[in-house]
Amino acid sequence: MRRAERLFQIIQILRRGRAPVTADALAQELETSKRSIYRDIAALVGQRAPIRGEAGVGYILEDGYDMPPLMLTPDEIEAAVLGAQWVAGRGDPALARAANDLIAKIAEAVPDNLRPMVLEPAGRAPPAWQNAPDNIDMVQVRSAIHGGRKIKLAYNDEQGRPSDRVIWPITVGYMETKRLLIGWCELRKDFRSFRTDRVAEAWFLDDRFPERPGVLRARWRREMDERHAAWRRGES
Template sequence: MSRAQRLLDLIQILRHHRYPVLGATLAQDLGISLRTLYRDIATLQSQGATIEGEAGVGYILRPGFMLPPLMFSEEEIEALVLGSRWVANRGDSALSQAAKNALVKIGAVLPNDLREKLEGAGLLVGPGEGLNEDSIELPLLREAIRCEKKIIITYFDLTRVTQFAAKGWESKRKT
């Protein structure tokens, strides 16, 4: 593995963790010595990455370092296509459209060979029950999750009232 690839892999590993990761764990994940890890972290810090570390605590990448991934692997493309197709087939209308738009945007920035893999991905989502958008307030629930609001859900059964309420707001309609 080239040094450039190793540095990118280190950034990706740090992006996956919300809490500090021990240097020994990072070195093991990358298949390098601890000394090499220290040099790689120093290199990334000199390039502007806000990597903080403390002996015995570990390293963490603070928000703000914007190095986009260079390219998707074939497996990552398949995962994106399959997940987006699932959401497009089973999500409410707003989320379904967002999944379709995301695939178009991803396809627009891929090189031709990978774009063909995106468009020709053989992974399909099987038939399933779609959502009855009149009975579930998914956009409202997503908004509550984004705003970190508590949600109280009372469910009786499909023939009775289903209520959604959260601290400070209520759903616009009851079904």
């Protein structure tokens, strides 16, 4: 790996880290020596990169530092295109259009020698089966999730039984042939998943729910992890 590329990768590793990253960890990921890492960090600091470090703790990149956004490696291009292909085949229409636009923008922005990796990638996401239709505006759903606002649903379960629910939406699950709206259900006092094709009607409320969406998502993930662990142990 050339030194210029290694400097860029150090910034990327520090940017994605939520905790200080040690010189040992940097050297291992970049397959180089700690001595080289020390020199590279010194060079980046000399170029005014806001890197702070403490002996025995590691390095962090302070907020607000920016680099040219499309200095992408070949592997990053392949990853972005593969992910966009998956979304184009399985996302709701607005996200599918955005995914195709993203691929086109990447193709225009990368250097000529990397363009074949966008237009003729080594991997390709498999085509989706026929998706179940959404009976709810997914653009408004995503807006409600970001804004922490409640949604009222008229919903039919798998037996066709109707119910009215007020939920605190936290995320959308993209399955192979259907999408799930996941949130805290005020009726059941628990997290529930609602298939978007089974929604009879939806009202997007101005009411904000009392907890931040990120906090609720973390709770939901912990509960899912605990259920999966119990299932693997054979517990009911």
